[in-house]
Amino acid sequence: MLELDLQIASQASAPSEAQFRLWCEMGLRQRTADSEMTIRLVDEAEGRELNHTWRHKDYATNVLSFPADVPDELLDIPLLGDLVICVPVVAREAAEQGKTLDAHWAHLVIHGCLHLLGYDHIDDDEAEEMEALERELLAELGYPDPYADDEIVGNPHSETPGKDHE
Numbered sequence: 001m002l003e004l005d006l007q008i009a010s011q012a013s014a015p016s017e018a019q020f021r022l023w024c025e026m027g028l029r030q031r032t033a034d035s036e037m038t039i040r041l042v043d044e045a046e047g048r049e050l051n052h053t054w055r056h057k058d059y060a061t062n063v064l065s066f067p068a069d070v071p072d073e074l075l076d077i078p079l080l081g082d083l084v085i086c087v088p089v090v091a092r093e094a095a096e097q098g099k100t101l102d103a104h105w106a107h108l109v110i111h112g113c114l115h116l117l118g119y120d121h122i123d124d125d126e127a128e129e130m131e132a133l134e135r136e137l138l139a140e141l142g143y144p145d146p147y148a149d150d151e152i153v154g155n156p157h158s159e160t161p162g163k164d165h166e
Helices: 017-027 044-055 087-097 101-116 124-140
Strands: 002-009 035-042 063-067 079-086
Touching: 002 017, 017 035, 017 101, 017 124, 035 044, 035 101, 044 063, 044 079, 044 087, 063 101, 079 087, 079 101, 087 101, 101 124
Parallel strands: 002 035, 035 079
Antiparallel strands: 063 079
16 A cells, blocks of 8 residues: 655646556555655755755756665654655656656656665666666556657656766
């Protein structure tokens, strides 16, 4: 079972809690244990501040993932971590990349959930594994390959604090 805490700190339009739950459950489905996570929707000011604080990058990025880093013996809950998603950045990227807003949201939420499970894309082998899983999960939901036009528009990978993905 997924315990999802959706925090809305943005005035911009965003998907419904039911959509977020569907995308999270898809991204986390390989995990058999219960899961607890937070998704915080932010505007550019908060997104920029968090990206600057955690990654020393002075701009708002699409999604930041904060995997829980608490020893199991100290915490008896299935806490995965948090995703912080900058709503205006997601909307802008979808438009710039010619993607539907719904498909881009689904991709970024699933991508962030995979980061919470320990997937990464620092090296090519890890990136290929993660992208293949994203493609598979998104296809099951009826969304197109989010990486089909990478050579033209760039890769919309989320950022994990402390790791430089650029």
